[in-house]
Amino acid sequence: xxxxxxxxxxxxLQIQSRVHELLDLPVCTNQMSSAIYHYQCPNEHTQELNxxxxxxxxxNCPHSGSKCDGTGDIPWLLLHLRNDHNVEMHDxxxxxxxxxxxxxxxxxxxTRMLTLLDCFGxxxxxxxxxxxxxxxxxxxxFVQFMGDEEEAMCxxxxxxxxxxxxxxxxxxxxxxxxxxxxxxxxxxxxxIITRKLAxxxxxxxxxxxxxxxxxxxxxxxxx
Amino acid sequence: xxxxxxxxxxxxxxxxEIHLNNNNNKFSSTKSQGGATVVISPATSVxxxxxCPVCTNSMxxxxxxxxxxxxxxxxxxxxxxxxxxxxxxxLGDIRCLALEKVAESLELPCKxxxxxxxxxFPYYSKLKHESLCxxxxxxxxxxxxxxxxxxxxxxxxxxxxxxxxVDMHTGCTFNHRYVKSNPREVENATWMLTVFHCFGQYFCxxxxxxxLGMAPVxxxFLRFMGDEEDARNxxxxxxxxxxxxxxxxxxxxxxxxxxxxxxxxxHDGLIIQRNMALFFSGGERKELKLRVTGRIWKEQxxxxxxxxxxxxxx
Numbered sequence: 438x439x440x441x442x443x444x445x446x447x448x449x450l451q452i453q454s455r456v457h458e459l460l461d462l463p464v465c466t467n468q469m470s471s472a473i474y475h476y477q478c479p480n481e482h483t484q485e486l487n488x489x490x491x492x493x494x495x496x497n498c499p500h501s502g503s504k505c506d507g508t509g510d511i512p513w514l515l516l517h518l519r520n521d522h523n524v525e526m527h528d529x530x531x532x533x534x535x536x537x538x539x540x541x542x543x544x545x546x547x548t549r550m551l552t553l554l555d556c557f558g559x560x561x562x563x564x565x566x567x568x569x570x571x572x573x574x575x576x577x578x579f580v581q582f583m584g585d586e587e588e589a590m591c592x593x594x595x596x597x598x599x600x601x602x603x604x605x606x607x608x609x610x611x612x613x614x615x616x617x618x619x620x621x622x623x624x625x626x627x628x629i630i631t632r633k634l635a636x637x638x639x640x641x642x643x644x645x646x647x648x649x650x651x652x653x654x655x656x657x658x659x660x
Numbered sequence: 661x662x663x664x665x666x667x668x669x670x671x672x673x674x675x676x677e678i679h680l681n682n683n684n685n686k687f688s689s690t691k692s693q694g695g696a697t698v699v700i701s702p703a704t705s706v707x708x709x710x711x712c713p714v715c716t717n718s719m720x721x722x723x724x725x726x727x728x729x730x731x732x733x734x735x736x737x738x739x740x741x742x743x744x745x746x747x748x749x750x751l752g753d754i755r756c757l758a759l760e761k762v763a764e765s766l767e768l769p770c771k772x773x774x775x776x777x778x779x780x781f782p783y784y785s786k787l788k789h790e791s792l793c794x795x796x797x798x799x800x801x802x803x804x805x806x807x808x809x810x811x812x813x814x815x816x817x818x819x820x821x822x823x824x825x826v827d828m829h830t831g832c833t834f835n836h837r838y839v840k841s842n843p844r845e846v847e848n849a850t851w852m853l854t855v856f857h858c859f860g861q862y863f864c865x866x867x868x869x870x871x872l873g874m875a876p877v878x879x880x881f882l883r884f885m886g887d888e889e890d891a892r893n894x895x896x897x898x899x900x901x902x903x904x905x906x907x908x909x910x911x912x913x914x915x916x917x918x919x920x921x922x923x924x925x926x927h928d929g930l931i932i933q934r935n936m937a938l939f940f941s942g943g944e945r946k947e948l949k950l951r952v953t954g955r956i957w958k959e960q961x962x963x964x965x966x967x968x969x970x971x972x973x974x
Contacts, residue, residue, distance in 0.1 A: 570933075573873035594902065602961030603911040603928070610904045625933050626905075631872065634927040 499562050501618040511583050530556035533653035541648035576635050578652055579627025582611040589613045596628040596654040600638035664795050714745050725756040772796050801864050803920040813885045817862055832858035833955040840948040876936050881929025884913040891915045898930040898954040902940040912961050
């Protein structure tokens, strides 16, 4: 850290991604539908955290694939994701997945996968997505917190990809699911790699140009 | 010692004869010089015949000749306006097939024999070997316009320092801040090179801004001044971050045998999209002030151990 500089707040990143849309920086041109939720008073928020029967605004379903309109509180969303979207839930604060695809060069449209993590009495969404950033094929992975931003900031997460003697690690703060998946993706607030690099990682014992990307990570509490 | 990369003819007069793979001994001649016998081998005579009289490079098929039998390489033929440079007669389109066939039986030492290469090759495969020969000198690793200078590492380090004004550092850790007041000016790729001296070796740290497809990115990567086999003994890491976020790359340095452009285009290093780099720069995010830290250490990267992990199909 350079002394004298102010660290931008997380909301600055969110706002920044909107400004980037206007300035035609590399983000997709779809309109972002989610608004940024602000809290009026920290006291009110503290009450909400302690009170199970809170009347918070319902959350939008974080499964962005099918443009689902479902809204509800967190317990409702967890059931909805499991029953209606077949999303898997994993217990524990660390995880390790291998994403495979036999013909990664044939992935022309954005493809995403959502897994849920249950730890610290809370739930997190782990996204992995193949997409194009201005015609360059990329993969991105990031974690979002099923809850509000104030609580999301209490956590950190790391994601690691590697293979073939190389490793890339991302450490970040999970964004709240109040931000749509697309907002987070387009602000590149996660582990982002080109397909070329992903195939370089995959080329351990693999001459078939298949994608075999090992993504591991963990979530932890900051305070 | 500076070597420029042109194909020069070596005159192989020394105590070791060069043996042809068939019996052309009737062409050999010996001369006595004050008691010592000097052998001008047949290989030398034929090899001299295969030298273009205009450009002095070795000739490869198609080899041309004029009506009087003077030979010429195909490159020079296009530049002599149909006139033989040796006798000024009209050139025509005669091919010197016999000379091409004689060349097949010629075996010659690698042109880097004086740098230690012990191998001998047929005329037609010598060039290919020389482009890959492990004894060949290194090319200047400076990015940008392709500098033609070649030499050994000690020479190249001095060349980078004196001729390219590259910063030199001793030690295996670094902490650089890359500053650019108007980061939108990345129409052409810009780059920076720093040389690190540690573990008795030299490493080139590259940092550059370029367009990945149509998205502006920054990339940092390390190259090793030496061969790939030796590069594998080392590992390096690079890190950028700010505001609760951090990106770390760990990998094996590439050999400078791989051009700077090849490594850049393979994405084998730390790549950051420009808006994330601006976010890490803090402040107003209009200026690039990216702090990159890193280190080099001695370690071989082995293949990953086979841990059982669930597969998720896309």
